[in-house]
Amino acid sequence: MLLYLRLAWRNVWRHRRRTLIVILAIGLVLALMMFYDGIVAGFKTAIYGNAVQVLGGNIQVHAAGYSEKIGQSPLLALPNAEELVAAAQQQPQVAVASRRVITSGMATSAEGAFGVSIIGIEPEKEQAVSLEAKKVTAGRYLTAADTDQIFIGQGLADTMGIAVGDRITLVGRDVHKQMRKRTMTVAGIYDIDMPEIEKNNIFISLAEAQDLYGLGDQSTEVAIMLHKIGEEDAVIKALSPLLGDSETQTWATSFPELVYALESKGKVMNIFSTIIMFIAGIGILNMLLMAIYERTREIGVLGALGMKPRQISYLFLLEGGMIGLVGLAFGVLLGLGINLLLQQGGLDYSAFTGLTEYTALINTNIYPSLGLEKIVQRAVVILAVALICSYYPAREAAKNEPAQALHFV
Amino acid sequence: MIHLIKMAFRDLGRNRRRSFFSALALGMGLSLLLLMASVIEGEVRSSMDLSIKLQSGHLQVRSLTYDEDKHSLAHEDLVADPESVAAQVASLEPVQAASPRLYASGIITVGEETAGVNLLGIDPDSDTNAPYRDGIVSGQYLSADDREGVLIGSTLAANLGLSAGDDISVMVNTANGDVDEQPFTIRGTYATGSPFYDESTLIMPLAKAQTITQAEGYASTIFVLLKDQDQADAVSAALKSSQYEVLTYRQMNALLSQIQGMSNGYMIVLYLIVLGITATVIINTLIMSVFERTREIGILAAMGMRPGRIMAMFFAESTLLTAGGIGIGLVLGGLLVMYASKVGFYIGKFGIEGMLLSDRIYARLTIESAIALIITAFVVSLLAALYPALLAARLEPVDALHSGN
Numbered sequence: 122m123l124l125y126l127r128l129a130w131r132n133v134w135r136h137r138r139r140t141l142i143v144i145l146a147i148g149l150v151l152a153l154m155m156f157y158d159g160i161v162a163g164f165k166t167a168i169y170g171n172a173v174q175v176l177g178g179n180i181q182v183h184a185a186g187y188s189e190k191i192g193q194s195p196l197l198a199l200p201n202a203e204e205l206v207a208a209a210q211q212q213p214q215v216a217v218a219s220r221r222v223i224t225s226g227m228a229t230s231a232e233g234a235f236g237v238s239i240i241g242i243e244p245e246k247e248q249a250v251s252l253e254a255k256k257v258t259a260g261r262y263l264t265a266a267d268t269d270q271i272f273i274g275q276g277l278a279d280t281m282g283i284a285v286g287d288r289i290t291l292v293g294r295d296v297h298k299q300m301r302k303r304t305m306t307v308a309g310i311y312d313i314d315m316p317e318i319e320k321n322n323i324f325i326s327l328a329e330a331q332d333l334y335g336l337g338d339q340s341t342e343v344a345i346m347l348h349k350i351g352e353e354d355a356v357i358k359a360l361s362p363l364l365g366d367s368e369t370q371t372w373a374t375s376f377p378e379l380v381y382a383l384e385s386k387g388k389v390m391n392i393f394s395t396i397i398m399f400i401a402g403i404g405i406l407n408m409l410l411m412a413i414y415e416r417t418r419e420i421g422v423l424g425a426l427g428m429k430p431r432q433i434s435y436l437f438l439l440e441g442g443m444i445g446l447v448g449l450a451f452g453v454l455l456g457l458g459i460n461l462l463l464q465q466g467g468l469d470y471s472a473f474t475g476l477t478e479y480t481a482l483i484n485t486n487i488y489p490s491l492g493l494e495k496i497v498q499r500a501v502v503i504l505a506v507a508l509i510c511s512y513y514p515a516r517e518a519a520k521n522e523p524a525q526a527l528h529f530v
Numbered sequence: 531m532i533h534l535i536k537m538a539f540r541d542l543g544r545n546r547r548r549s550f551f552s553a554l555a556l557g558m559g560l561s562l563l564l565l566m567a568s569v570i571e572g573e574v575r576s577s578m579d580l581s582i583k584l585q586s587g588h589l590q591v592r593s594l595t596y597d598e599d600k601h602s603l604a605h606e607d608l609v610a611d612p613e614s615v616a617a618q619v620a621s622l623e624p625v626q627a628a629s630p631r632l633y634a635s636g637i638i639t640v641g642e643e644t645a646g647v648n649l650l651g652i653d654p655d656s657d658t659n660a661p662y663r664d665g666i667v668s669g670q671y672l673s674a675d676d677r678e679g680v681l682i683g684s685t686l687a688a689n690l691g692l693s694a695g696d697d698i699s700v701m702v703n704t705a706n707g708d709v710d711e712q713p714f715t716i717r718g719t720y721a722t723g724s725p726f727y728d729e730s731t732l733i734m735p736l737a738k739a740q741t742i743t744q745a746e747g748y749a750s751t752i753f754v755l756l757k758d759q760d761q762a763d764a765v766s767a768a769l770k771s772s773q774y775e776v777l778t779y780r781q782m783n784a785l786l787s788q789i790q791g792m793s794n795g796y797m798i799v800l801y802l803i804v805l806g807i808t809a810t811v812i813i814n815t816l817i818m819s820v821f822e823r824t825r826e827i828g829i830l831a832a833m834g835m836r837p838g839r840i841m842a843m844f845f846a847e848s849t850l851l852t853a854g855g856i857g858i859g860l861v862l863g864g865l866l867v868m869y870a871s872k873v874g875f876y877i878g879k880f881g882i883e884g885m886l887l888s889d890r891i892y893a894r895l896t897i898e899s900a901i902a903l904i905i906t907a908f909v910v911s912l913l914a915a916l917y918p919a920l921l922a923a924r925l926e927p928v929d930a931l932h933s934g935n
Binding site: 138139142143145146149150153195224225226227229230231233234235236237280281290292294298300302393396397399400401403404406407408410411 | 559566601602604635637644645646647701702703707709800803804806807811814817818
């Protein structure tokens with residue numbers, strides 16, 4: 122076996138220039154794949170990191186039946202919210218657990234009317250972890266005692282043409298389906314660089330929300346912020362005795378669209394990159410065909426010395442596989458280089474933020490990862506294609522009749 | 531010249547298998563790129579068509595202070611006496627139809643659930659609203675004097691579990707900055723092909739929309755369709771006045787062209803990478819043939835063939851190879867594009883106000899992008915021949931004659 126490897130390896134480098142060009146092609150294919158994987162991973166980090174912050178924590182607990190009405194934010198009270206919050210706070214992974222009331226409503230000013238989510242929060246608890254609380258640009262964050270004060274984003278302030286101290290009308294509906302209208306004063310404005318998200322949310326204090334929408338001391342959601350992403354399942358498990366038939370959602374399940382979009386794009390990319398790899402594979406095929414022609418006499422000698430046709434074809438398969446491997450190594454280096462370079466500045470995706478609900482979460486440049494997420498899968502594809510493309514020449518080589526091949530000049 | 535091409539043709543024929551595979555590599559690359567270009571073109575085109583049909587029209591006449599993001603109903607932001615303005619616009623020769631529209635923000639309530647919507651008041655009898663009339667999937671279309679009926683999109687109806695005949699409550703903002711609420715009956719549900727639009731738009735007759743928002747005698751915009759969209763700029767210029775703002779569909783769909791420009795940028799990079807990979811196959815093929823024919827080239831040179839002409843011979847070979855590759859690419863790519871334009875790709879709900887997308891994208895290949903791709907493929911392949919051709923031209927006749935084989 123070692124002998125075959127040595128033979129094949131020497132054969133690979135007999136025509137250095139030729140081999141290098143084929144390796145260049147394979148390297149380009151792999152670098153392209155790694156670039157794509159890196160961008161996708163960069164997207165995920167950019168979106169998920171913000172998704173957790175902006176969409177109310179790593180885990181949200183709602184009353185049973187809530188998700189059938191998802192998107193419409195029903196005022197469905199969560200029975201044991203207080204207990205849940207207390208239990209969640211006991212968990213070491215939990216940074217903050219708090220109650221919320223979420224309903225959809227409309228904000229109107231002289232400038233026009235805007236559909237919004239009205240979110241009642243416990244400011245004293247959320248202040249420590251809230252991204253919005255850290256990014257106050259004017260006025261102040263909410264306090265628990267606030268009654269007719271709202272806390273809004275710069276995006277909404279700009280569209281509505283309002284500033285701190287201005288008054289707007291906030292319209293919602295209580296649990297008895299009665300329209301509730303109240304004039305509110307802007308207490309503070311935050312700016313998290315996500316205008317599309319900012320436009321959709323208005324924060325008020327939990328007590329005010331409970332009062333306005335007739336919830337008494339109940340709430341519709343328990344939001345749990347963790348210290349670290351990835352510990353959601355452990356926390357949910359620890360809380361399970363209290364959860365009953367309540368619905369739990371993690372930040373990842375809140376965005377099925379994102380997962381779908383990334384997966385379907387990923388599939389298309391898999392197919393495309395395989396086709397592109399086959400193009401590079403034709404380079405291997407042509408090169409080996411040429412090598413067989415050049416080495417007709419040699420193959421004849423090997424045959425005459427007793428090497429079986431099958432063994433001769435192994436030799437060529439090995440040669441093709443080795444070219445694939447070297448191309449792979451070169452591609453990894455090239456891909457790492459490209460991604461490292463792009464990590465310096467990042468890519469500007471700001472034009473796309475308005476495109477979907479989830480791209481609105483991108484507030485910085487996209488920084489690609491190193492692109493090694495799927496490297497095993499990519500490597501398998503490249504090696505498989507290299508071997509498939511060497512199969513035909515390898516079979517050709519085995520067909521040579523030693524006696525005739527020896528006579529070949 | 532003919533002589534060169536003949537020689538190149540024969541040389542390629544000497545190793546038919548290799549030449550075929552090289553052309554196949556180029557053909558595969560080209561067909562892949564044709565497919566990608568056509569899918570993107572189809573996406574952009576369908577988005578533009580949907581937007582013109584539903585949101586922007588070819589032209590809109592608005593008040594100078596109107597801001598479409600705000601759905602303002604203050605009278606100074608609206609067009610006064612919209613019927614006569616619309617009639618005036620419709621009297622122009624290139625205009626197919628024009629009608630007033632009124633926009634407001636609203637919330638629908640049914641049982642425990644609420645959903646935010648855009649309220650759209652239309653003139654049900656105008657041809658500009660044919661997409662809604664023809665898009666009715668259940669129930670009936672509206673009549674202009676209906677005071678209680680609305681149409682809702684099929685996606686919204688499904689989300690809220692509603693069907694024609696159900697009662698809903700609609701809350702809207704009004705011209706004086708206040709909010710009003712009234713009960714309505716769903717007359718019918720419509721589907722436009724854009725799930726996003728069907729989820730967010732509630733339609734009622736203009737007269738009723740004006741009453742409920744206290745904007746009697748006003749409209750947000752005059753929605754204009756032209757017989758030929760290329761006339762948009764000319765008609766826009768003709769309508770220009772100090773009283774109104776006239777916008778063309780291009781101005782209203784600026785986000786779309788921005789996204790198109792950006793994706794084109796990425797596509798060019800991808801084109802070059804894919805073609806670069808096919809180029810390596812061509813380079814290698816030609817290098818091999820230079821080496822096989824070292825002796826031959828030596829003889830040609832010894833007989834007085836100039837280096838330039840030897841290079842030209844290899845360029846001719848590469849040209850023929852490329853022509854073959856492009857032929858294969860056009861056949862393969864044509865089949866792929868044909869399939870993708872018939873069957874399409876399902877993309878689901880994806881899109882926003884500035885860029886409506888239908889839930890299925892059909893490929894669409896324009897002559898321009900096909901020609902651009904073919905020319906790019908040609909140029910890249912010719913460049914690929916440069917190195918092997920130089921190698922051949924630089925051979926010393928004497929050394930070349932002495933080389934083996």
